[in-house]
Amino acid sequence: MHAFDYQSPSTVAEAIELMAKHNGSARPLAGGTDLIDQMRVGRLAPDVLIDVKKLDELNVLSADAAGLHVGAAVPCYRIYGDETVNSQYTALADSCHIIGGIQIQSRASIGGNLCNSGPAADSTPSMIALGGVCVIAGPSGSREIAVESFCTGPGKNVLEPGELLVEVRFPARPANSGSHYRRMIPRNEMDIAVVGVGASVTLDDSGQNFVSARIGLGAIAATPLFAEAAGESLAGQPVNDESLEKAAAAAREIASPITDMRGTREYRIHVTGVLVKRVLQAAIVRARGEQIDYCRGH
Amino acid sequence: MSAKRVVTFTVNGDQVEILCEPRQSLLEVLRDDLDLTGTKEGCSNGNCGACTVIMDGRPVVSCLVLAVEAEGAELRTIEGVACGSTLDEVQAAFLEGAALQCGICTPGIIVQTEALLEENPNPTEDDVRFYLAGNLCRCTGYDKIVRAVQAAAEKRQVAASN
Ligand SMILES: Cc1cc2nc3c(=O)[nH]c(=O)nc-3n(C[C@H](O)[C@H](O)[C@H](O)COP(=O)(O)OP(=O)(O)OC[C@H]3O[C@@H](n4cnc5c(N)ncnc54)[C@H](O)[C@@H]3O)c2cc1C
Numbered sequence: 001m002h003a004f005d006y007q008s009p010s011t012v013a014e015a016i017e018l019m020a021k022h023n024g025s026a027r028p029l030a031g032g033t034d035l036i037d038q039m040r041v042g043r044l045a046p047d048v049l050i051d052v053k054k055l056d057e058l059n060v061l062s063a064d065a066a067g068l069h070v071g072a073a074v075p076c077y078r079i080y081g082d083e084t085v086n087s088q089y090t091a092l093a094d095s096c097h098i099i100g101g102i103q104i105q106s107r108a109s110i111g112g113n114l115c116n117s118g119p120a121a122d123s124t125p126s127m128i129a130l131g132g133v134c135v136i137a138g139p140s141g142s143r144e145i146a147v148e149s150f151c152t153g154p155g156k157n158v159l160e161p162g163e164l165l166v167e168v169r170f171p172a173r174p175a176n177s178g179s180h181y182r183r184m185i186p187r188n189e190m191d192i193a194v195v196g197v198g199a200s201v202t203l204d205d206s207g208q209n210f211v212s213a214r215i216g217l218g219a220i221a222a223t224p225l226f227a228e229a230a231g232e233s234l235a236g237q238p239v240n241d242e243s244l245e246k247a248a249a250a251a252r253e254i255a256s257p258i259t260d261m262r263g264t265r266e267y268r269i270h271v272t273g274v275l276v277k278r279v280l281q282a283a284i285v286r287a288r289g290e291q292i293d294y295c296r297g298h
Numbered sequence: 299m300s301a302k303r304v305v306t307f308t309v310n311g312d313q314v315e316i317l318c319e320p321r322q323s324l325l326e327v328l329r330d331d332l333d334l335t336g337t338k339e340g341c342s343n344g345n346c347g348a349c350t351v352i353m354d355g356r357p358v359v360s361c362l363v364l365a366v367e368a369e370g371a372e373l374r375t376i377e378g379v380a381c382g383s384t385l386d387e388v389q390a391a392f393l394e395g396a397a398l399q400c401g402i403c404t405p406g407i408i409v410q411t412e413a414l415l416e417e418n419p420n421p422t423e424d425d426v427r428f429y430l431a432g433n434l435c436r437c438t439g440y441d442k443i444v445r446a447v448q449a450a451a452e453k454r455q456v457a458a459s460n
Pocket residue numbers: 027028029030031032033034035036037052058072073098099100101104107108109110111112113114115116120121122123159163164165166190191192343344345
């Protein structure tokens with residue numbers, strides 16, 4: 001690996017100052033499960049790594065009236081070990097169970113997953129489905145942006161030089177809501193999504209009609225996508241094959257995947273529809289307060 | 299730019315202080331500076347698990363940890379598993395069950411198994427396969443590994459209930 005400097009600031013302000021000082025040649029280091037490999041193979045060569053894992057704000061994992069706060073550096077194992085996440089923000093727990101194996105989950109953070117901005121990142125569709133908002137701190141103050149607007153291309157995002165993702169905040173969960181994330185991979189575990197789908201639904205008190213739904217899609221375009229029309233098509237509709245098929249068709253419509261060794265464009269579009277229906281069905285079961293037949297991480 | 303710096307941590311209970319560059323991985327420092335060569339290097343990109351160590355109670359791949367990040371950490375490596383010359387239950391079960399052939403994956407798998415059994419003393423076959431999914435073995439076909447892990451778990455449970 002090339003030679004670089006390592007800094008471990010103790011406050012967000014200090015981290016931002018360091019980033020600004022090195023003007024584009026410094027990079028935040030969270031769990032390092034993307035970054036260290038990318039540096040080893042020479043794809044990235046920052047002069048300075050700024051370790052953001054020890055910053056209090058980036059380690060928050062708590063719920064309050066504003067919803068759930070997940071610090072950008074919180075590793076996957078803490079997220080799926082959290083009671084609130086498991087009971088209310090289940091899609092996020094599902095995603096964190098899938099990212100790499102157990103060793104990777106000890107270190108990999110959702111902030112790193114989002115900031116690496118891979119089209120197939122497994123936590124991003126869930127964060128979109130759950131209405132996540134990125135809280136960003138930078139030299140000129142703080143700003144917020146919806147998760148679906150964060151990534152701008154493969155490996156690219158809205159962060160300006162010197163900016164740091166501090167946390168992702170999720171709105172409080174309404175009654176009768178449920179969520180799920182699932183991906184299609186050729187292996188049982190440890191692979192990159194051919195298609196990934198996160199969905200969150202809210203049902204009425206009868207559990208028979210949709211109040212609202214949000215769907216996030218991964219690996220089917222240059223960035224993870226918010227399938228807004230697909231989710232909106234469900235509002236006010238009864239829960240049945242017809243409404244699910246309509247949502248699946250709307251999701252297929254916005255998919256513009258590439259053909260690669262994991263699957264052809266046509267295959268990915270087909271799988272998008274199949275997964276959207278299955279993931280919605282699982283989210284519906286959870287919204288009704290029942291358990292889905294699903295083995296975490298598979 | 300990248301001056302060497304002093305890093306202090308404990309390995310298997312011993313306090314160590316080393317001088318290293320930020321670019322050195324924890325794996326390199328364990329093997330090359332501390333001569334703890336039980337931890338193996340397979341892929342150096344996080345996929346094979348041969349370099350697994352336990353850092354502050356969590357299994358990690360040491361090829362994706364910078365040594366400087368381990369400042370203040372408590373590390374456990376394969377060298378800390380046996381008690382003197384007495385193998386622990388997991389090591390013994392791997393020997394008895396012939397759960398290794400070339401052996402390069404074995405230290406990582408044993409360390410990962412120690413982490414599994416601390417979290418889940420009585421894992422099902424599915425639990426074992428899932429927890430060890432980040433450890434690749436190209437020799438055994440995994441079945442004997444899974445059986446050895448379960449045999450070790452059983453032995454430990456029996457020992458604990460006596
Ligand atoms: C064996 C293996 C298997 C994997 N499997 C999967 C998988 O199944 N699914 C999946 O989605 N990913 C997978 N990954 C990729 C990786 O583990 C995830 O993307 C992980 O979430 C990255 O988080 P991290 O904390 O390690 O990020 P890091 O590597 O520390 O950082 C990633 C990028 O984000 C930037 N960054 C980090 N934190 C911030 C911040 N707070 N503000 C601004 N920028 C920041 C860094 O500068 C870097 O560019 C795998 C990786 C490995 C090695």
